[in-house]
Amino acid sequence: MKPLPPVTPISLARHGIDRDHLTRGQDGDLAEVWEAGAHPVFEHRGALLVAAGGLFSPDRELVPTGQTEIYLGCDSDGDRYIGVSLDDAGRSELDSHLAASRARDATDLLTAPGGGLDSAEPTWLPLRQLAEALDDVEVSLACELVGLGNWHRAHQFSPRTGTPTRPILGGWVREDPDTGSQHFPRTDPAVIVVIVNTDDEGTERVLLGNNVAWESDRYSLLAGFVEPGETLEHAVTREVYEEAHLEVINPRYLGSQPWPFPCSLMLGFSAEAPSREFAADEDEIASLKWFTRDELNAAIENESVRAPGTVSIAGQLLANWLDNV
Structure with a gap:
């Protein structure tokens, strides 16, 4: 990627x-x-x-x-x-x-x-x-x-x-x-990840998930809290595998954002997925979809998909990928 x-x-x-x-x-x-x-x-x-x-x-x-x-x-x-x-x-x-x-x-x-x-x-x-x-x-x-x-x-x-x-x-x-x-005040670190697969022709796709608590057309990046005793990079690979049964490599830190709802710090990463084979865990994630840039832009435009806005780092990371042609 x-x-x-x-x-x-x-x-x-x-x-x-x-x-x-x-x-x-x-x-x-x-x-x-x-x-x-x-x-x-x-x-x-x-x-x-x-x-x-x-x-x-x-x-x-x-x-x-x-x-x-x-x-x-x-x-x-x-x-x-x-x-x-x-x-x-x-x-x-x-x-x-x-x-x-x-x-x-x-x-x-x-x-x-x-x-x-x-x-x-x-x-x-x-x-x-x-x-x-x-x-x-x-x-x-x-x-x-x-x-x-x-x-x-x-x-x-x-x-x-x-x-x-x-x-x-x-x-x-x-x-x-x-x-x-x-x-002292507590801050709970959480990772959020732009997962990208690049096919043999060089076409990139991003993986988005629909949380079980959301409306069916709402999709965002995968995220989860960092657990005691693990690095941020390991939290990225663990969370993605837990929610999507998908292995990712090369986690790369891109930035952070406070999210005081109630006390999180969101740590943004990208990661590469060698494969597009996945299985939603169905406990947290109801469904998963791969999108090319054209597919995601079209889905947002025709309102078949609601993607995160730039109030959150999820929307900022996704916008970075869409613009990174």
């Missing part, structure tokens, strides 16, 4: 924030960062508060008390940002404040911009919907905040003692107050 170029950082892989770890401090008190004029941004169960084309950042007075606050870092202008991961009560309080503000201001809904990210009024949208619309700084903040918010919600108790833990180090660590043990 013709070697694929590295994946260009787009969508969730873009970076525009200095995480400024020395400013996090040793405890969970961010008073000094707030006093320096930090901007709040909000997350609730993976959704972000947006308005007027970007993340909504009001005055600190609107930040509900008792929420998880995380120092996210600073941008190139030195502006600092604190992410606020809201629980249900915190979101309800914030929404009530915003509703009261709207009632006071009486914004003319006939002339205000429409909905979604460009709404004149703050609205909650999921990160996947915002991934390609936010700028580099805001997508960095959003990925940090959603990933850490997911982790805080899932790790409120010490795995050793069951004691409630508390945030320290600017929200980047949780500590057991009884034992002093510290617990």
Whole structure:
């Protein structure tokens, strides 16, 4: 196969924030960062508060008390940002404040911009919907905040003692107050693979799979989590064989993308398949298909196949192969 170029950082892989770890401090008190004029941004169960084309950042007075606050870092202008991961009560309080503000201001809904990210009024949208619309700084903040918010919600108790833990180090660590043990955010590495077969005439085909949980016309690349004690390359060959009973060779790293749903890092690879003989495992993969470039482009155009978009690294890797003529 013709070697694929590295994946260009787009969508969730873009970076525009200095995480400024020395400013996090040793405890969970961010008073000094707030006093320096930090901007709040909000997350609730993976959704972000947006308005007027970007993340909504009001005055600190609107930040509900008792929420998880995380120092996210600073941008190139030195502006600092604190992410606020809201629980249900915190979101309800914030929404009530915003509703009261709207009632006071009486914004003319006939002339205000429409909905979604460009709404004149703050609205909650999921990160996947915002991934390609936010700028580099805001997508960095959003990925940090959603990933850490997911982790805080899932790790409120010490795995050793069951004691409630508390945030320290600017929200980047949780500590057991009884034992002093510290617990750090987890990231689950997963590989995702462009599998290519080249026939005797030099024609390339890519293998795509339909997951058992998806609609029958939705296809994507094969992927799976890295298991303890194995290399990334071995994870590639193992996952492909488990899901497709297909042996692949020459796994080659092409790039990565954070996928905080809830805490993954997707590691993109290409691999060569000497044979096109496969058998879907039917536990995870319902069906598999080989496509030439012309066949896949035609199937996408006539809507017989739904391929991943470039919000995910799956779509980016597939686009790299389609363009690599």
